[in-house]
Amino acid sequence: MALRRILVANRGEIALRIVRAARSLGIETTLAASAADRYSMAAREANRVVVIGPPAARDSYLNPRLIVHAATATGCDGLHPGYGFLSERQSLAALCDEAGVVFVGPTAASIEAVGDKLSARRLAKAAGIPMTAGSEKLATAAEAVAFAEGVGFPVVTKASAGGGGRGMVIARDASALADGFERASIEAKEAFGDGTLYVERYVERARHVEVQVLGLGDGRVLHFGERDCSLQRRYQKMVEEAPAAALPEPTRRRLHKAAVDLLASIRYRNAGTVEFLYDVERDDFYFMEVNARIQVEHPVSEMITGVDLIRLQLEVAGGETSRFEQHNIIPHGHAIEARIIAENPDRAFAPSPGRIRIWRPPHGPGIRLDTAMEEGANVPPFYDSMIAKLIVHAPDRPAAVERLRAALESFVVDGVSTNILFLQGIAQHPDFISNRVDTRWLESVFLPQYGQPKEA
Amino acid sequence: MTHIKPQEIEALLEAFDNSPWQEMRLKVEGLELFLSKTPGATAHSEPVAQHPADPAPFATTHATALSAPPRAVSGGANATSAPAHVPDHWIAVRAPNLGTFYRAPKPGAAPYVSVGQAISADTEVCLIEVMKLFTSVPAGVAGTVRKVLVEDAELVEYDQPLFLIEPA
Numbered sequence: 326m327a328l329r330r331i332l333v334a335n336r337g338e339i340a341l342r343i344v345r346a347a348r349s350l351g352i353e354t355t356l357a358a359s360a361a362d363r364y365s366m367a368a369r370e371a372n373r374v375v376v377i378g379p380p381a382a383r384d385s386y387l388n389p390r391l392i393v394h395a396a397t398a399t400g401c402d403g404l405h406p407g408y409g410f411l412s413e414r415q416s417l418a419a420l421c422d423e424a425g426v427v428f429v430g431p432t433a434a435s436i437e438a439v440g441d442k443l444s445a446r447r448l449a450k451a452a453g454i455p456m457t458a459g460s461e462k463l464a465t466a467a468e469a470v471a472f473a474e475g476v477g478f479p480v481v482t483k484a485s486a487g488g489g490g491r492g493m494v495i496a497r498d499a500s501a502l503a504d505g506f507e508r509a510s511i512e513a514k515e516a517f518g519d520g521t522l523y524v525e526r527y528v529e530r531a532r533h534v535e536v537q538v539l540g541l542g543d544g545r546v547l548h549f550g551e552r553d554c555s556l557q558r559r560y561q562k563m564v565e566e567a568p569a570a571a572l573p574e575p576t577r578r579r580l581h582k583a584a585v586d587l588l589a590s591i592r593y594r595n596a597g598t599v600e601f602l603y604d605v606e607r608d609d610f611y612f613m614e615v616n617a618r619i620q621v622e623h624p625v626s627e628m629i630t631g632v633d634l635i636r637l638q639l640e641v642a643g644g645e646t647s648r649f650e651q652h653n654i655i656p657h658g659h660a661i662e663a664r665i666i667a668e669n670p671d672r673a674f675a676p677s678p679g680r681i682r683i684w685r686p687p688h689g690p691g692i693r694l695d696t697a698m699e700e701g702a703n704v705p706p707f708y709d710s711m712i713a714k715l716i717v718h719a720p721d722r723p724a725a726v727e728r729l730r731a732a733l734e735s736f737v738v739d740g741v742s743t744n745i746l747f748l749q750g751i752a753q754h755p756d757f758i759s760n761r762v763d764t765r766w767l768e769s770v771f772l773p774q775y776g777q778p779k780e781a
Numbered sequence: 782m783t784h785i786k787p788q789e790i791e792a793l794l795e796a797f798d799n800s801p802w803q804e805m806r807l808k809v810e811g812l813e814l815f816l817s818k819t820p821g822a823t824a825h826s827e828p829v830a831q832h833p834a835d836p837a838p839f840a841t842t843h844a845t846a847l848s849a850p851p852r853a854v855s856g857g858a859n860a861t862s863a864p865a866h867v868p869d870h871w872i873a874v875r876a877p878n879l880g881t882f883y884r885a886p887k888p889g890a891a892p893y894v895s896v897g898q899a900i901s902a903d904t905e906v907c908l909i910e911v912m913k914l915f916t917s918v919p920a921g922v923a924g925t926v927r928k929v930l931v932e933d934a935e936l937v938e939y940d941q942p943l944f945l946i947e948p949a
Contacts, residue, residue, distance in 0.1 A: 357879075359939075360939055360940060363787075364786075364787040364788055364791065375879055375936070375938050376879065376938040376939045376940065376941075377878065377879040377938070377939055378878045378879065378939045379939060379940075384878065385939075388878075390911050390912045390914065391878060391879050391880075391911055393912055394879065394880060394881070394910075394911045394912045395879055395936075397912075398881060398936040399936065420912070424912070680792060680795070701786065701788045701789060701792060702788060703788070703791065
């Protein structure tokens, strides 16, 4: 049954994006906002706003019971969680089931199956997906060292319960691993409430590639091509592209098939992303993890395939899946997204909340801006400081890079500090222009050069 | 400036709060605004803020009481439009979070409190239900219940005024 009214359980640009996508399908929206967001753009455009709690996320956006109560009390038959916050929390999907509200996302069982990384690795293994040599969970540093000596250094520790770099320590020898193991476990425990670690062989020159999929819930899984998100700082993505231009065509096809096979094996429903490491030297890829949600960087896939993934999410959740066919999804051109963040790159990327005094975004062919900011709007200090996503699309990568550079140069923001100048530096860098980057390039090559006087 | 955005009022409150000024009066078409840093201060004309108990004009919730935001918060916010002549010293008991408001401990039972009743600060005044989890709300102030602002079984939002209490 098609959805009639959904609760939007998020904030910022993604909340606005969901409100608009719903409206385009004739679906009404209730926005569940914290007190800090009651006058946001999404609040203005939603059919109704309910203030669920105070600004602190743990008492508002991170409380699944408040959110599901808001959905039922305002007559919603669906709930879209966006990204971040509770989007991959099994408990939110389960509470929705309990309340008879359609969760716009995977089933609670799927979220659980792919959410724990060790469980996801077992699924991937069973589906025949290539993986780096990795251990099962390890109780002690000694066990980790024994495993690493078997597969060879370097290795990386990973938290079973979550990602984002927490619990990750790269070790090049046994003593570094012994030293780092405890620290990684404490970090994982603090971040996810679970200090369980496993260890994987570490790929030195890797690119982060990922496949956008949409499961129809009946075993059919469509893909929308892949993205390259190698430009990261502290495991946070900064610039994302589609397609991953560094992949040879046969590798790309194998990558798509691996992602589809993995999620088809659990009859995955709705949008998801399968992340892989691409080993540039060996021309091989390895499974990393599944993100059971729509991701920040989904627009680059939309630009090259000409679809609206949020609309598709709402349609799949409403049970309308008959007209979707893989052969209708044909990628065109190249798209790049740069995350515009209210932060100060010259002060260790400190967040810079405040009121936007001047907001003059770029316009022109092939330029898209996903944002909920405008002149006079407030960037509250309580949440993630991303204020916009600048997305460019052009016939090929060189043209897209040029378009990105020009768009960043004409983007004027005042009132808060932003990383726009920093992104300009990336867009002009010869390594980026010629696409010779890997996941460590930003931190090991670009950052040390940034702000230094240019050599003649 | 015939159409005033909530953000502009927010910005104004922020500017005022950071300024050395003690009072500010603004009168434009369709809006009259009086800001003061003195607790209990009133404008000589109609009081604008409808939550008179709050000393400083800071929290964004004040803006809901102004005439400017056309439809910023719908539904439950209607309940905040209390009658115009509320004595300045009455204090609102507010919702600690979103939920369904119940005046009585169970259906058919007598309400926790009624208008005219004397209460202490820890008197339970209502229940807020969130997905079958019922939490009682204490008055937080001793005095006399003067108004019940919300209908039984109505959805209330965070910080929404539920009762007005005349402090003892």
